Amino acid sequence: MNVDVLVIGGGMAGATAAGKAADSGREVAVVRRGYGATALSSGAIDIALDPVRISDDSWSDSSPVKKDLKELIRRNPHHPYRTIAFGGADPAERIVGIIREALDKLVKGFKDRNLLFTGSLDSNQVLTNNLGTYKFAAFSQGTISPGDLLKMRQARLLFIGIQGLSCFNPRYLADSLLGFSRRQDADNVQVTDFILLDFPGYLRSSNILPAELAAGLDNQEMAKKLTESVKRAVGDQDYTHLVLPPVCGLERSFQTLEGIQDGIGRPCFETLSAPVSIPGLRLQRAIDAYLTGKGIKVLDGEVVSFKESGGRIDEVILNDEKSISAKSFVLATGKYIGGGVVKDHEFKEPVFDLPLFFNGERIREIFIKELVGNSPAASHPAFSVGLRTDSLLRPLQEEGEVIYENLFAAGAVLGGYNYLTEKCGLGVALATGFVAGKNAGEL
């Protein structure tokens, strides 16, 4: 097979790169071995949050995004945002422009899939999740964004649990959110309460998996039954919003939520989700549909080796021994979850054996304890390990030379940023995917 641009990886970075290259009239294919971190993401698109400025407790500290972006770029010389904004007068403004354009294209393509993202590049939303905490994010799926706690005043929230669905414990979530809310100056949330629904549309009342419930709710009859159950259980309780588990459907979540909302006459929203994340799966499926909708070939397979000549990649070879040649390649293989970076004694980029960096230094063998914190919530510098590139996003050698003229990299395979503490995971995937796709398409 021969194409103009081959993108390796089908997450947010790969899809954005492929879409942008296809827009410049190139024949584009995506090869991916499966789903990566994008399919696990919580339902939000993070752009930037300054971990130094933000205090743990205050929701009103959450904005503005652009100011925080500026700070990430200023403080971190290896941040991919800074790399691609290189040389511009106002780097933060340039990144905002790139993300706006990238998101606009992608989200327009998502419309048919009932997956609208709502938010802004001016300020973060504050969104609760199904772990009992909350998170700042610039954008969230349309079924989640009505739950922006910053926009609420004296809200009375009713959490709806479903008997047998263990990923959403409404009693704990209601209690936990109220605790956080009481630490705020503004009276965002006044009261929380919960009900546990015995949902008759489902036969079992134990061990219900989020994915099977979400798939079930894509059936309109079942969605109607859920609305009826909610109406009955809620009765005339006094509340301003209903908070639902993030399982309202894979394809028709918006309609399901709207049905419940119309049925009870109050706003409803889903929380963000920890893995396994139905909102993450929704995003990945919308990405898949976006790619095929643009006429981009999506191939299932793992790239295991490649051929090069004269400082250029000629072709890659898949695990089934088929080969794909292209004029240019985008490496968007993610990090530890996607498979773009592996740790097997040494840190390794397994496709092209590219050098990996941490804090600008080439990294080879290192005891993992030096890069991870003691608690799950610690900052884990291991997340910052990855490729170093020039401003066109071509991977670099330790000495700074471009390795292959026609190879570009995007997304989590890049080093120099920590998506967890800087809240910029899908933002970096979007911005670098867009730039890598543009450059690959122009070659």
Ligand SMILES: Cc1cc2nc3c(=O)[nH]c(=O)nc-3n(C[C@H](O)[C@H](O)[C@H](O)COP(=O)(O)OP(=O)(O)OC[C@H]3O[C@@H](n4cnc5c(N)ncnc54)[C@H](O)[C@@H]3O)c2cc1C
């Ligand atoms: C649990 C969790 C929750 C998160 N929540 C959020 C959130 O709410 N908001 C946010 O902004 N960010 C979030 N992030 C971060 C965000 O999901 C990632 O930064 C982002 O998805 C990375 O996208 P990517 O396209 O670079 O990589 P991935 O989505 O990991 O995609 C990598 C792709 O490369 C493919 N691949 C890898 N190796 C090969 C190979 N050899 N051959 C072929 N294909 C290959 C994989 O199969 C996959 O398709 C979260 C991350 C995690 C882990």
